[in-house]
Amino acid sequence: MKNIISKKVQEMQPSGIRAFFDLVLGMKEVISLGVGEPDFVTPWQIREAGISSLEEGFTSYTSNKGLYKLRLTISNYLKNRYGLEYCPDEEILITVGVSEGLDLTLRAIVEPGDKIIVPQPSYVSYGPVAELAGAEVTYIDTQKTNFKLTPGLLEKHIDKKTKAIILNYPNNPTGVSYNKKELSQIHKVLLKHNVLCISDEVYGDLTYDFSHIPFPTFPKAKENTMYLNGFSKAYAMTGWRVGYACGPKEIIAAMTKIHQYTIMCVSITSQMAACEALHSGKRSLEEMKREYRRRREFVVDRFGEIGLECRKPQGAFYAFVCIKNSGLKALEFARKLLKEENVAVVPGTAFGSQFDDYIRVSYASSYDNLKEALARIEKFVKKIKR
Ligand SMILES: Cc1ncc(COP(=O)(O)O)c(C=O)c1O
Secondary structure, eight states: OOOOSOHHHHHOOOOHHHHHHHHHTTOSSOEEOOOOSOSSOOOHHHHHHHHHHHHTTOOSOOOTTOOHHHHHHHHHHHHHHHOOOOOTTTSEEEESHHHHHHHHHHHHHOOTTOEEEEEESOOTTHHHHHHHTTOEEEEEEOGGGTTOOOHHHHHHHOOTTEEEEEEESSOTTTOOOOOHHHHHHHHHHHHHTTOEEEEEOTTTTOBSSSOOOOGGGSTTTGGGEEEEEESTTTTTOGGGOOEEEEOOHHHHHHHHHHHHHHTOOOOHHHHHHHHHHHHHOHHHHHHHHHHHHHHHHHHHHHHHHHTOOBOOOOBTTEEEEEOGGGTOOHHHHHHHHHHHHOEEOEEGGGGOTTOTTEEEEEOOSOHHHHHHHHHHHHHHHHHHHO
């Protein structure tokens, strides 16, 4: 057969995480600190809501926009929690996780040649999804500014073709988040240049040191922001595939057009479970968060003892660890660690090719696993430094 794969897809690099974890598959005794998903199962009352909905016979499509009940619940939740007002009819769309929300936003707004800014290190899908939508991606390296986007850096990278930025906080892979002043400064630059903020706040509920501030809460930011969130991380619901996009009604309407032809709607079972998560999931969320915080302290302390620099992540469940002291580069470090000590971590290069002095360690793994994994990493580092 002649080559029928589109050029765009041919040129797309496979995800650095997937590529590495194909190596892990089938290996026994491996402790994986690689995956970006909670080690908890979905809290029982949420699962039960899904089960009950099936028992009661809710097996149909829903409205393309998503169950009205869920959109209303989200609208009330955002209003009560943050004072944000989104109309459930026109400004909220239920999506297949944040992943679909991101894809739809980009496909709805990008004209060929438009530029999308992605601060790096970044979640693996941003660049490829923006390119698939026809955008040119402008990456901003935040290594010299403590992995934070600054107004100065942002100004420097915006030009006439810049249409939007994909901002993510707390960040995957660094765990970095932003305070009010920092966000407000970023917002002012975006507003000045009329650049849309696509704000991926999927880890917003997993912030440990200070309260999370959603981007659209700033004055005039709501009209200039696509707020993306979901249930995967906070409620341990990765497999349910449900998220939501809140934003200006023109963009939500355009996204709904694409969504209705490509997806139709998110599974009704998942939507019903998501409703329950917002009604009664807070306690379970707080319990999981407490445990993540405990693990965070442990992981940061242990890397300090091992002699690898690890800044305290402010949110999410990842530590971005500098391995420069080891004398190895990221891919080699990760490969050798896997081969010699059966511990899987993600090479920093998965989040931007320049991050070859870093590895990402997920602490969404049990405390006992973390203890054992860190002991093995210590042994490994001692060995290679000898
Ligand atoms: C920053 C970030 N955004 C989005 C996603 C995907 O989330 P969802 O399961 O809601 O599609 C992930 C998953 O790891 C993530 O880390």
